[in-house]
Amino acid sequence: VIAVVCGGVGAARFLSGLLDVVEQSEVVAIVNTGDDLELYGLSISPDLDTIVYSLSGSSNAETGWGLSGETWAAMEALDRFGAPTWFRLGDRDLATHLYRTARLGEGATLSQVTAEIVSAFGLGLAVVPMSDDKVRTRVALASGEEVSFQEYFVKLAHAVRVTAVRFEGSAMAAPAPGVLEALGAAERVVIAPSNPVVSIGPVLSVPGVRDVLAARRATVSAVSPIVAGAALKGPADRLLEELGATASVGGVAKWLTGVAATLVVDRADEGRVGEVESEQMSCVVTDTVMRNRSVAARLAEVAIGGTP
């Protein structure tokens, strides 16, 4: 079994490459739920849905999130009431949130509902939320206010300076069933190229996760989401700098060295291997910019311990 610690879009791309080299039944994706939110009374899990939509070939290729061929009639109808529509929910995407909310209301756990959604989309890998309990990423801004992750990421377009990030509820959260077992028993664990602060961070904050990974760190590798000092997508580079780290492969190594022994970096950073090694991590250089499926498959092979 290969266990992958996942955020959203970058993790989905990596997983699609992994599924070209490993049987679906051999893969367990452990996914961040700190981005989750409630809107109009609906429970929305963006990273879980992004992975399911992307791996089933249903996702909107331009944005990386939501479903392809979407219509926005419900959003337009909500505009009539002046309801908040800054977080765009397509008409087909809404069905997922309606179903998840109804099932949670019947007493199902997030893990159970996610398994039903994964199977409804015809996928064979295990997609597991990091916890069935509520954990929410809260972002403290230089302005002094604290906002939810999606307010930061979408409403403010992350065009604001961050002073702190916390994962509300994580201290009291239990890992979802099977999470610690998968992370402990998997032949290899890969930390996907997701934002180390707000996508990987929440997963590591769930009690027990960091300890399990630290205990087997020799067989844990991470793929750097930072290439040549910049994030390929999203605010990972700025967040690292704003939180006192550095937006470089060395900075990522410092962030993850407690839980991973190998950092996979892009060829653009082959001059920085020394920076990674000085954080007590070994460094493997390959193509990490997943411009197509075969690059993603090659990256997955390298990340699970193949030859660079």
Ligand code: FO1
């Ligand atoms: N990202 C945006 O930038 N704008 C949106 O309106 C938006 C809506 C949305 C709806 C459902 C969903 O599953 C994801 C959505 N995302 C949107 C992405 C979301 O912000 C994710 O949390 C990020 O991709 C980070 O993982």
